[in-house]
Amino acid sequence: MKITFCCTGTKPEPWLAGLRSALPGAEVTVWEAGAPAADHAVVWAPPQQFFDEQVKLKGVFNIGAGVDALLKLRLPPQATVVRLDDAGMSVQMAEYVCHAVIRHFREFDGYAADIQARTWSYRKPRERAEFPVGVMGLGVLGARVAQSLAQFDFPVVGWSRSAKELMGVRCFAGAAQFDDFLAATRILVNLLPLTPETRDIMRLETLSRLQSGAYVINVARGAHLVDDDLLALLASGHLAGAMLDVFRTEPLPLEHPFWREPKITITPHTSARTLRDESIAQIVGKVRALEAGHAIVGVVDPVRGY
Numbered sequence: 001m002k003i004t005f006c007c008t009g010t011k012p013e014p015w016l017a018g019l020r021s022a023l024p025g026a027e028v029t030v031w032e033a034g035a036p037a038a039d040h041a042v043v044w045a046p047p048q049q050f051f052d053e054q055v056k057l058k059g060v061f062n063i064g065a066g067v068d069a070l071l072k073l074r075l076p077p078q079a080t081v082v083r084l085d086d087a088g089m090s091v092q093m094a095e096y097v098c099h100a101v102i103r104h105f106r107e108f109d110g111y112a113a114d115i116q117a118r119t120w121s122y123r124k125p126r127e128r129a130e131f132p133v134g135v136m137g138l139g140v141l142g143a144r145v146a147q148s149l150a151q152f153d154f155p156v157v158g159w160s161r162s163a164k165e166l167m168g169v170r171c172f173a174g175a176a177q178f179d180d181f182l183a184a185t186r187i188l189v190n191l192l193p194l195t196p197e198t199r200d201i202m203r204l205e206t207l208s209r210l211q212s213g214a215y216v217i218n219v220a221r222g223a224h225l226v227d228d229d230l231l232a233l234l235a236s237g238h239l240a241g242a243m244l245d246v247f248r249t250e251p252l253p254l255e256h257p258f259w260r261e262p263k264i265t266i267t268p269h270t271s272a273r274t275l276r277d278e279s280i281a282q283i284v285g286k287v288r289a290l291e292a293g294h295a296i297v298g299v300v301d302p303v304r305g306y
């Protein structure tokens, strides 16, 4: 069995070593133009030339959860495209989002500023019931995040394409219930995949439907958010702030106004990192399953876009 590795921006050696040790007998190499046809590919942001040449692939394993960039390419029609299914990401995402929600709810930035000014002062405790959190996307990451927030006794609502039942989470589904979901939300968390249906989903019209003084946490993709609309709603006071991990252009260009807006906290696309050992173990298990003709989870539906 031949496995080709084509991951832009990723040091290949430790991946090759891990894949070789878990799949003894497999030939695992870094892709280069003109390389012989492989059976499976491990990819992140490969060039179109990769798929134009690797036309016999059975499995294409994306070393991330989001496949929006991959699905822009022309892929071999017979290949099964597989995304990372948690692989250590959901706990990181839960940490990041719970941190963001609690930091905002408990006004820790305000306390940090007070301490910086050598001021010992108390703020009136806020009512948790007045800060319902709405999680858009209740998949592998969103479900874990929503349930982690519920553990802190926040009222939690969630929204997905198909109807769900999650303990501690009031679930809404489909376009018909989107407005009700927004109206029930004060802290909005985005964990949707980027698809033609979800692009620009956080825009003036939708963000205006959130409860007054809302807070936005975007940990999915930058193109879900219309940047100017976020800035306008921060200026009007409808939104109290935002914590953003993903941007339309990454790295965020230095001239972008988000750098200078004090109500926005930015992090460099780090909320849930790909963990190498967990990812290799998952990919190897799925390569073996595909070779044996077994079904696997995490298969991407190219029509649905995730």
Ligand code: NAP
Binding pocket: 064, 065, 066, 067, 085, 086, 089, 136, 137, 138, 139, 140, 141, 142, 159, 160, 161, 162, 163, 174, 191, 192, 193, 194, 195, 197, 198, 219, 220, 221, 245, 246, 269, 270, 271, 272, 273, 306
């Ligand atoms: P997932 O398991 O595929 O879950 C996606 C969820 O979104 C599902 O609940 C799905 O509904 C829902 N959804 C999709 N389209 C929808 C629509 N049009 N309307 C309503 N709901 C819709 O994905 P995941 O593993 O949780 O990952 C989510 C995203 O997080 C990834 O696509 C990626 O962009 C992002 N991500 C970011 C980072 C980071 O470091 N910032 C790391 C990893 C992932 P159904 O359940 O009904 O299908």
Ligand code: GLV
Binding pocket: 063, 064, 065, 066, 067, 272, 274
């Ligand atoms: C990261 O953004 C991922 O999609 O895994």
